[in-house]
Amino acid sequence: MLTSSYSIEELADESGFDKRVIRSFIEQGLLSGPDSKGRYARYTQGHLIRLKAIRLLRDQRQMSLGEIRAAFLSMTEEDINALSSVPLPPPKSEQKSSVLDYLRAARPQVVDEDAILFGEPTMGPSPQRMSPVEKLLQVLQEDEGGKRPSVHGKAQIWQRFSVTPDIEISVRGLQDGGQVEQWERISACLREILLGGSKNE
Amino acid sequence: MNDGIAVSARFDRGLVSEGGDSIRYLYVELNAAPADAEAETMASSPLNLALVIDSSRSMVGERLHAALQAAADIIEGLDASDFISIVSFSDTALVHARGISCDAEGKQKAFDALRTICLRAGTNISEGWFSGAECVGTVMLDHSNCKNHVLMLSDGHANQGTLEPAALVLHATELQKRGVTASAVGVGEGYSTAQLYAIAQHGGGRIHHATHPPEIVEVVLGELDDLRARTVENLVVKISFPETATLKSLNIIPCQVEADHARCVFGGMSAGSSRAAVFRVGTNAGNMDELVELRIEVSWRNCGQPLLMRAPVCKASLVYANLEKNAMQAIDSATAFSISKSWQSWIVWQATNLNRLKDWTRLERMLSRELKYFRRFCRTVPGAIILLNELEELNKVSHYDWGETSRKEIQTSTYTTSYNIKDSRSGSRKWQDYTGEFKARC
Numbered sequence: 001m002l003t004s005s006y007s008i009e010e011l012a013d014e015s016g017f018d019k020r021v022i023r024s025f026i027e028q029g030l031l032s033g034p035d036s037k038g039r040y041a042r043y044t045q046g047h048l049i050r051l052k053a054i055r056l057l058r059d060q061r062q063m064s065l066g067e068i069r070a071a072f073l074s075m076t077e078e079d080i081n082a083l084s085s086v087p088l089p090p091p092k093s094e095q096k097s098s099v100l101d102y103l104r105a106a107r108p109q110v111v112d113e114d115a116i117l118f119g120e121p122t123m124g125p126s127p128q129r130m131s132p133v134e135k136l137l138q139v140l141q142e143d144e145g146g147k148r149p150s151v152h153g154k155a156q157i158w159q160r161f162s163v164t165p166d167i168e169i170s171v172r173g174l175q176d177g178g179q180v181e182q183w184e185r186i187s188a189c190l191r192e193i194l195l196g197g198s199k200n201e
Numbered sequence: 202m203n204d205g206i207a208v209s210a211r212f213d214r215g216l217v218s219e220g221g222d223s224i225r226y227l228y229v230e231l232n233a234a235p236a237d238a239e240a241e242t243m244a245s246s247p248l249n250l251a252l253v254i255d256s257s258r259s260m261v262g263e264r265l266h267a268a269l270q271a272a273a274d275i276i277e278g279l280d281a282s283d284f285i286s287i288v289s290f291s292d293t294a295l296v297h298a299r300g301i302s303c304d305a306e307g308k309q310k311a312f313d314a315l316r317t318i319c320l321r322a323g324t325n326i327s328e329g330w331f332s333g334a335e336c337v338g339t340v341m342l343d344h345s346n347c348k349n350h351v352l353m354l355s356d357g358h359a360n361q362g363t364l365e366p367a368a369l370v371l372h373a374t375e376l377q378k379r380g381v382t383a384s385a386v387g388v389g390e391g392y393s394t395a396q397l398y399a400i401a402q403h404g405g406g407r408i409h410h411a412t413h414p415p416e417i418v419e420v421v422l423g424e425l426d427d428l429r430a431r432t433v434e435n436l437v438v439k440i441s442f443p444e445t446a447t448l449k450s451l452n453i454i455p456c457q458v459e460a461d462h463a464r465c466v467f468g469g470m471s472a473g474s475s476r477a478a479v480f481r482v483g484t485n486a487g488n489m490d491e492l493v494e495l496r497i498e499v500s501w502r503n504c505g506q507p508l509l510m511r512a513p514v515c516k517a518s519l520v521y522a523n524l525e526k527n528a529m530q531a532i533d534s535a536t537a538f539s540i541s542k543s544w545q546s547w548i549v550w551q552a553t554n555l556n557r558l559k560d561w562t563r564l565e566r567m568l569s570r571e572l573k574y575f576r577r578f579c580r581t582v583p584g585a586i587i588l589l590n591e592l593e594e595l596n597k598v599s600h601y602d603w604g605e606t607s608r609k610e611i612q613t614s615t616y617t618t619s620y621n622i623k624d625s626r627s628g629s630r631k632w633q634d635y636t637g638e639f640k641a642r643c
Contacts, residue, residue, distance in 0.1 A: 010509075013509055014509060040496070099334060099337070099338030099381050100338045100339065106331065106375075
């Protein structure tokens with residue numbers, strides 16, 4: 001038999017939300033506080049159900065927290081329960097790819113199995129296996145001589161450049177039309193790389 | 202319904218002095234549910250296994266031959282639903298086979314891959330391990346119901362890559378959390394106990410020792426049996442204690458003790474098996490009849506299932522009593538004997554580590570302190586006097602260099618006792634067998 005009582009850490013593990021996020025949900029009235037206070041504060045199955053429902057509404061139905069709070073007001077416990085049982089992708093910490101993500105972060109270089117064909121290990125993913133975005137990053141890094149571009153702009157006005165229907169670049173601190181034109185050209189180059197037909201291929 | 206893990210926690214004695222300074226011993230026991238249909242389903246999850254073989258030059262000859270034979274036997278023993286990856290490592294790692302399905306054709310590919318392993322210079326254990334874990338992680342993308350495991354085999358100290366045991370512990374813990382466990386086979390006397398134990402103990406697997414090359418095959422096949430039988434993974438015990446108490450772990454099983462709780466990593470278990478941990482609990486002064494309550498929380502994952510399971514919170518309490526009542530209380534003999542067995546293994550384990558470091562001052566201090574407690578404890582425990590005598594014998598030879606082969610055998614013996622598991626080798630010996638030899642040598 002399994003318990004229905006959780007510490008904040010366990011609730012975070014089970015729901016996939018960070019502890020701080022759970023506490024902020026409590027502060028914002030989306031979730032009631034723990035049943036007991038202090039070091040041994042315990043949460044119930046009801047808390048977990050509500051968190052799962054929040055996750056579904058926020059991630060799958062793109063509702064804001066305010067909308068979720070309002071929706072909860074008009075829902076019965078059964079409604080919330082039903083929402084929580086809708087299958088969801090596992091929390092980030094449990095996603096299948098997280099092993100590979102962790103390993104990528106843990107070691108700077110990755111051994112490629114092509115090594116076996118050529119006798120020496122190849123470090124880093126081969127260009128043929130790169131996603132368009134990885135290719136783009138490589139191209140940009142090469143163009144910049146490996147320098148990391150500054151992320152701090154001085155002006156407060158953002159200029160937006162559309163690359164594809166799903167990607168746009170926002171730049172602030174542009175001083176004149178020449179710079180705008182440069183960014184338009186960059187956007188066009190990026191579009192070419194991402195959608196195919198790049199001169200780099 | 203399979204209940205997973207049953208938890209019990211009890212003290213050798215239930216009363217403590219209201220004046221403070223009492224010492225009691227807590228025994229936490231975990232029992233995996235016996236084999237039933239559900240346990241069988243968990244145990245029969247497909248294996249997603251990476252064999253990571255040391256191909257440094259020290260493996261030349263019989264060792265590499267035995268390692269490859271063991272790998273071939275493993276491949277032969279896998280089912281069509283299993284997956285195998287083969288990695289060798291020296292200064293770098295080479296992936297010879299990545300997530301091959303073990304049908305007849307796949308097995309042939311894996312056998313062919315084994316033939317491409319050759320000796321090279323250097324020992325980069327972490328790179329081999331990471332490469333094995335990466336292969337396993339790739340299979341996990343499409344197959345979520347597997348037991349995902351990396352089996353390392355090495356005879357040396359890592360001299361490249363991640364060397365620090367603390368860093369290896371961190372990686373092992375993180376990979377285990379992500380569903381990839383690790384075991385290690387140490388070959389000969391030259392491997393780094395600290396490095397391989399860090400990977401295996403914190404990676405939720407187990408460590409094997411093979412003194413002679415033929416034992417490699419025995420332990421590797423033993424590991425396959427363990428892996429097949431495993432029903433529970435990522436088993437962690439958290440013990441919370443109040444400000445009025447202190448807690449010290451007396452376990453080979455890794456336990457991190459913080460100001461108000463201890464966290465012990467038990468790793469995997471098979472159906473019907475049991476594990477235990479022992480803690481020395483000290484108490485401050487308190488009011489008569491008040492409780493010192495410890496909470497024991499246990500979590501795990503059933504093999505092939507992503508959900509984190511939890512046992513009901515278990516509590517173990519001590520009660521403050523006056524001097525007279527405290528002195529008159531009876532001891533729980535059965536629990537006390539189990540405590541003394543686990544505790545003894547831990548003392549021998551610690552002594553072996555300090556003997557390896559030739560840190561005679563700390564060794565003498567540790568043995569003197571623990572024997573003082575142990576003598577006092579064993580006086581009242583039926584049968585425990587034998588355990589005390591064994592330790593007294595060890596104490597007499599503690600200040601001589603035992604030699605690395607003996608040290609590794611002693612640690613394997615205490616490790617298997619502490620984890621309540623079998624040494625797969627037919628020629629394994631108990632640590633007590635070595636004491637007489639040391640005396641004769643001295």
